[in-house]
Amino acid sequence: MENFITISGCSGGGKSTLLSELRRRGFATIDEPGRRIVAEELMFGGRALPWVDAVAFARRAIEVSLADRATADARARWVFFDRGLIDAAAALEHLTGEPVVQSLGQVYRYNKRVFLAPPWPEIYALDQERRHGLAEAVVEYDRLIRAYSSLGYDIHVLPKVRVAERADWVVSSLAG
16 A cells, blocks of 8 residues: 555654644654554553463554554555554564564555664653553664564655644655
8 A cells, every 4th residue: 555654663753743734734653553552552452461361462563553553544545554554563473472473564555665764762651551661762773664664665864853844844754
């Protein structure tokens, strides 16, 4: 799906803020599966949380990501995904050794350009849904670079600039 654009990268790197800006500009966006799962699990006392049952969390993130793809407007110029299937598959593969990155990543494609938010210590913050530290987030970032590279995606690292400038840069990169 050439119009399905992934915004991935380091936790706390400004992905959700960028997606909010793109949504404000009228683009179709899909919120991060992980944050939605965590909010739901906390609300209902569930266990599919990264700090309780990481494998169940990753499996659920794959399910939600597949559902997001199925319901995304394939006719929209661009649909921006805050993380998604490859991120969830990389987490599950890391946790279990199951070779899901290649099997899912070859079948369910996104635009060849993937935008990765780099580690950005100056804006990194813990919250109710993000309980891991920056060091763990950097390890995850490195794992995502390997996963997306192994699938042949062109990685574009987002600049560390104001959100409006970041959004301009993404749109310009896609238009060019």
